[in-house]
Amino acid sequence: MRTPRVPAPSRHDPTHGPRSVNHSANHPANHSANEPANHSASEPANGAVNLARRMTKRLTTPTLGLALLAFMPLMPLSAGPIACASGTGTPPPAHRNNAERPPPFALAPDFSVPDATGTPRDLASLMGPKGLVLVLYRGHW
Amino acid sequence: MAVSADSQDDAFRTVESQGLGFPLLSDPQGVLLRAYQHWDERAGYGLAGTFIVRPDRSIVFYERDAERFYRRPRTARLLEVARAL
Numbered sequence: 001m002r003t004p005r006v007p008a009p010s011r012h013d014p015t016h017g018p019r020s021v022n023h024s025a026n027h028p029a030n031h032s033a034n035e036p037a038n039h040s041a042s043e044p045a046n047g048a049v050n051l052a053r054r055m056t057k058r059l060t061t062p063t064l065g066l067a068l069l070a071f072m073p074l075m076p077l078s079a080g081p082i083a084c085a086s087g088t089g090t091p092p093p094a095h096r097n098n099a100e101r102p103p104p105f106a107l108a109p110d111f112s113v114p115d116a117t118g119t120p121r122d123l124a125s126l127m128g129p130k131g132l133v134l135v136l137y138r139g140h141w
Numbered sequence: 142m143a144v145s146a147d148s149q150d151d152a153f154r155t156v157e158s159q160g161l162g163f164p165l166l167s168d169p170q171g172v173l174l175r176a177y178q179h180w181d182e183r184a185g186y187g188l189a190g191t192f193i194v195r196p197d198r199s200i201v202f203y204e205r206d207a208e209r210f211y212r213r214p215r216t217a218r219l220l221e222v223a224r225a226l
Contacts, residue, residue, distance in 0.1 A: 103200040109176040116152035138210040139145030
């Protein structure tokens with residue numbers, strides 16, 4: 001029915017190169033922010049294990065829970081690079097990941113392309129009194 | 142308005158399913174998308190981007206998302222620019 005539209009690597013887009021570096025630049029910041037939490041978290045883990053040795057078997061399950069909690073700070077370390085790579089992590093500040101840039105031409109080119117009902121539309125016919133928001137989207141919805 | 146390389150039938154389905162109240166253009170040959178430098182020649186479909194054009198055809202806003210279409214849209218910024226027109 002339709003040809004598969006697999007996202008191609010962004011390096012095919014020549015205007016992308018310098019901008020895409022921004023995301024990988026965030027990785028060191030993520031790591032350094034998380035590392036102190038890991039060191040402090042390992043102490044409660046040891047304490048929990050020592051406590052477990054002195055307790056009855058009935059306490060095994062809660063102790064395991066404590067140990068799991070102690071390892072939870074490790075998770076952002078592994079999730080960080082993935083989130084940066086996919087761009088679906090925590091919403092960044094407005095000034096980051098900004099695709100806004102100078103336009104590739106001074107004046108919007110005219111065109112004549114049919115709309116969803118087959119009616120030809122050109123730039124002048126679509127222009128409103130204040131202007132036009134022209135969204136180019138990937139399609140395949 | 143919005144445009145993609147979807148066929149006219151697919152564009153019509155999108156208008157219906159999304160309840161769109163603005164024109165949705167079908168550009169499978171990449172006429173508009175090439176003119177606006179948002180056409181992937183190898184794959185044969187459009188690249189994501191947004192223009193806000195003044196009545197004199199000058200461009201007041203442009204963002205290029207291309208293959209990073211999943212990060213869109215930044216509606217707050219778009220509305221900010223559009224309301225200032």
